[in-house]
Amino acid sequence: MSNRAQFVTKMGVIAATVGSAVGLGNIWRFPYEAGQHGGGAFLIVYLLCVFLLGIPVMIAEFVIGRSTHSNALTALQKLKPGSSLSKVSYIGIVASLMILSFYSVVAGWIMEYLFQAVTGGLSGHTSEEYATLFSTFTVNPWRSVMWTLIFLLANFMVLRRGIEKGIERISNIMMPVLFVMLLVFCVNSLFMPQAKKGLDFLFNPDFSQITPKVMLGALGQAFFSLSLGLTCLLTYASYFSDKTPLVRSATVVALLDTLVAILSGIIIFPAVFSFDMEPAAGPKLVFQILPEIFQQLPGGYLWSVAFFLLLFFASITSTISMSEISITYFVEAHKMSRSRATGLNTVIAMTFGTLCALSFGVLSDFKVFGMTLFELFDYVSSNIMLPIGGVMLSVFVGWIVDKKVVEEQLTDYGARKITLMRPIRFCIRYVAPLCISLIFLYGLGVL
Numbered sequence: 001m002s003n004r005a006q007f008v009t010k011m012g013v014i015a016a017t018v019g020s021a022v023g024l025g026n027i028w029r030f031p032y033e034a035g036q037h038g039g040g041a042f043l044i045v046y047l048l049c050v051f052l053l054g055i056p057v058m059i060a061e062f063v064i065g066r067s068t069h070s071n072a073l074t075a076l077q078k079l080k081p082g083s084s085l086s087k088v089s090y091i092g093i094v095a096s097l098m099i100l101s102f103y104s105v106v107a108g109w110i111m112e113y114l115f116q117a118v119t120g121g122l123s124g125h126t127s128e129e130y131a132t133l134f135s136t137f138t139v140n141p142w143r144s145v146m147w148t149l150i151f152l153l154a155n156f157m158v159l160r161r162g163i164e165k166g167i168e169r170i171s172n173i174m175m176p177v178l179f180v181m182l183l184v185f186c187v188n189s190l191f192m193p194q195a196k197k198g199l200d201f202l203f204n205p206d207f208s209q210i211t212p213k214v215m216l217g218a219l220g221q222a223f224f225s226l227s228l229g230l231t232c233l234l235t236y237a238s239y240f241s242d243k244t245p246l247v248r249s250a251t252v253v254a255l256l257d258t259l260v261a262i263l264s265g266i267i268i269f270p271a272v273f274s275f276d277m278e279p280a281a282g283p284k285l286v287f288q289i290l291p292e293i294f295q296q297l298p299g300g301y302l303w304s305v306a307f308f309l310l311l312f313f314a315s316i317t318s319t320i321s322m323s324e325i326s327i328t329y330f331v332e333a334h335k336m337s338r339s340r341a342t343g344l345n346t347v348i349a350m351t352f353g354t355l356c357a358l359s360f361g362v363l364s365d366f367k368v369f370g371m372t373l374f375e376l377f378d379y380v381s382s383n384i385m386l387p388i389g390g391v392m393l394s395v396f397v398g399w400i401v402d403k404k405v406v407e408e409q410l411t412d413y414g415a416r417k418i419t420l421m422r423p424i425r426f427c428i429r430y431v432a433p434l435c436i437s438l439i440f441l442y443g444l445g446v447l
């Protein structure tokens with residue numbers, strides 16, 4: 001324990017953990033989900049889900065990580081020797097490598113568009129030309145693979161420097177800059193012609209639109225946005241000091257992650273209403289709709305550069321947390337040096353990332369269960385492995401871990417009094433497993 005790395009500052013704890021949670025899902029998935037599910041009505045349900053599901057499950061992961069100061073597998077084995085639920089850690093390790101592989105492809109697209117924005121390649125195109133530009137790039141095997149590998153190399157350069165000099169330092173720089181950039185974009189959106197219409201859509205709820213589908217969509221967004229069930233929060237918590245307040249930290253991280261999602265909505269909705277567009281999900285929003293909008297604004301060149309730089313920051317702070325899951329496991333369970341473990345993680349991600357990048361072009365006809373490798377990695381990790389991991393971790397902390405250990409962690413070894421102890425434990429034991437099971441069934445198309 002004494003020789004194990006730790007985050008050294010309070011800001012480092014929050015910046016790194018928020019960076020782990022904040023990613024592309026906040027910036028492109030939240031506006032789409034809100035747009036599809038009634039705007040303000042979805043936002044209200046989403047906020048409720050963050051408090052009833054997000055914060056309790058995050059606390060559960062923090063309890064496991066901080067109480068053991070170990071990688072996910074060793075942590076579960078320490079807390080309950082011989083428990084079959086310790087195998088849930090393998091789900092997190094495999095899922096993190098799968099997500100890192102296909103997520104890095106999208107991050108590579110972002111780097112390509114950042115390059116194009118800087119060099120003026122995104123200026124002066126029609127809607128059709130933006131669509132053609134994106135489709136032509138993604139099927140190009142050399143450029144797509146090249147940017148994927150460059151991104152993973154940047155990821156490697158951060159990780160090889162360790163916790164304090166790598167992850168904590170880069171998070172302390174990138175996360176404040178990301179929030180400042182988001183605020184600048186928000187101010188710009190407030191001056192758009194249909195800003196009031198966009199803000200009314202996001203913040204004035206029509207409660208008649210709250211349906212079971214809206215509730216399930218909000219549950220899923222809260223779960224995936226906070227990176228729950230992946231054990232990256234567990235892994236980061238293993239680097240917390242014993243003085244780090246777990247409940248307060250989980251609450252702050254969840255609220256800041258939610259703030260990023262709301263700020264993204266403030267950016268997107270005034271823009272799409274002003275230019276009569278739709279908040280389409282994923283690549284179309286980021287690589288076609290928004291570049292077209294930026295070019296119609298004064299200073300469009302600067303807006304494009306800033307936006308793709310913002311997305312790069314959000315991407316790399318997420319991927320370094322995903323990578324740390326397997327790196328910590330390799331170092332502690334297999335006695336590797338950090339350099340070797342980081343290299344192995346990068347080689348695995350580069351190999352499968354290359355295959356995922358090629359699945360849009362030369363490997364587009366190679367399919368498993370009717371899905372390309374990119375789609376398969378996304379579907380299996382997001383719809384199957386993460387929900388299973390989330391249920392298992394909640395059950396483990398709620399029902400299996402010694403109650404005294406949980407209370408000791410929630411009170412930070414008796415240093416604090418937690419008035420919401422019973423509600424937190426109730427949510428971990430009952431609410432979280434039920435809600436995540438519903439997310440699982442919804443993702444499989446059963447509900």
